[in-house]
Amino acid sequence: VLALCCLDGTAQKIENIVRAFIEKPNTILLAISPANDDLATSVAIKISQEVDPDGGRTFGVLTKLDLMDESTDAVKVLEGRSYPLPYRWTGAIDHTQKERGFFMEKPEYAHLAHRMGVEHLAKSISKHLEDLVKSKFSATKLFKSFDMKSAKKGLLQGYSLRSFGSFPIYEVSTEGPPHDMRFRCTVRVRDQAYASLCDHRHLREAEEDAAAVAYKDNLGDDNIDMLLEMVNKANFHVTQTLKEFTIKKSICEPCFSSSMVHETSKMTRWLSTVEVDGQVFIGETARSKQLSVRKAASSAITAFLEDGDALMVSVVQGKRLVNAVPTKLKHDSTKKHRRKRRKIRHQ
Numbered sequence: 001v002l003a004l005c006c007l008d009g010t011a012q013k014i015e016n017i018v019r020a021f022i023e024k025p026n027t028i029l030l031a032i033s034p035a036n037d038d039l040a041t042s043v044a045i046k047i048s049q050e051v052d053p054d055g056g057r058t059f060g061v062l063t064k065l066d067l068m069d070e071s072t073d074a075v076k077v078l079e080g081r082s083y084p085l086p087y088r089w090t091g092a093i094d095h096t097q098k099e100r101g102f103f104m105e106k107p108e109y110a111h112l113a114h115r116m117g118v119e120h121l122a123k124s125i126s127k128h129l130e131d132l133v134k135s136k137f138s139a140t141k142l143f144k145s146f147d148m149k150s151a152k153k154g155l156l157q158g159y160s161l162r163s164f165g166s167f168p169i170y171e172v173s174t175e176g177p178p179h180d181m182r183f184r185c186t187v188r189v190r191d192q193a194y195a196s197l198c199d200h201r202h203l204r205e206a207e208e209d210a211a212a213v214a215y216k217d218n219l220g221d222d223n224i225d226m227l228l229e230m231v232n233k234a235n236f237h238v239t240q241t242l243k244e245f246t247i248k249k250s251i252c253e254p255c256f257s258s259s260m261v262h263e264t265s266k267m268t269r270w271l272s273t274v275e276v277d278g279q280v281f282i283g284e285t286a287r288s289k290q291l292s293v294r295k296a297a298s299s300a301i302t303a304f305l306e307d308g309d310a311l312m313v314s315v316v317q318g319k320r321l322v323n324a325v326p327t328k329l330k331h332d333s334t335k336k337h338r339r340k341r342r343k344i345r346h347q
Contacts, residue, residue, distance in 0.1 A: 029058040035065045035074045060089040073108045091116045153211040154310030185210040227316045238297040251277045272296040
């Protein structure tokens with residue numbers, strides 16, 4: 001989001017306020033200087049070089065090109081031969097609608113007209129922002145290797161609590177001498193018992209084995225794929241689900257960030273990211289901000305599901321069970337509440 005602020009105060013006070021923002025490594029700098037002034041004395045250039053020596057996040061903008069003396073031009077700067085920057089300088093004039101005509105009509109600027117003007121500057125910044133987000137995203141470790149069998153113990157517990165209101169009960173038997181003891185486990189989900197497939201050297205492994213057997217019988221091995229398919233449906237409340245996940249996990253709520261991405265001169269799309277528990281997830285570009293936020297939330301939920309996060313599976317599974325309530329039951333429940341409200345009114 002771009003905002004124009006009127007800063008009141010001394011020059012030093014204003015500079016301190018500006019520095020507080022531009023010293024942040026993720027801030028994009030616009031070094032704006034009038035072309036009819038000497039760039040050697042430009043405060044914008046001086047400060048940007050101090051906070052961004054390599055120029056990796058600085059965009060130079062030359063304004064008032066139409067007010068320069070007829071015998072002078074800014075071709076050397078715009079071509080990068082003078083005061084070079086990694087992102088080449090962009091020229092602009094006060095009348096935005098006349099920019100393209102101005103640069104095309106000037107022989108010295110005609111070969112640069114395709115990358116001059118405010119419109120080109122906006123596209124360049126949007127592209128840089130998109131690349132920055134993608135680089136942060138690729139550098140963030142999202143998908144970790146995991147043992148699905150160890151996760152199924154937690155998944156089974158969530159399923160049992162939601163479906164029957166009780167915890168699974170584990171019963172353990174041992175065999176062998178104390179120095180070489182073997183464990184076998186049976187887990188009871190409601191009235192059904194499920195035994196581990198073999199003996200194990202560790203109690204935890206025996207419990208996980210029994211839980212995996214019970215999980216497969218109750219939910220099936222394709223449960224994660226089914227949940228992933230459900231998350232990607234248009235009517236699934238991904239943002240609400242992600243928020244519920246963070247609340248149950250006792251972490252900060254999801255932090256969304258959206259920006260416009262200019263893919264073509266006539267098409268503007270939105271790109272959103274969401275930060276959850278220190279991890280950054282990026283969604284696909286979309287035609288609206290709301291849809292891009294949904295895609296970012298969907299990306300985060302998908303990552304947690306594929307990562308075997310038991311809590312996320314539990315939350316999404318709960319949504320599935322709610323959505324699976326037969327229409328007739330929902331209708332009957334609605335009628336019941338209506339009758340109750342009418343009864344209260346009559347009283």
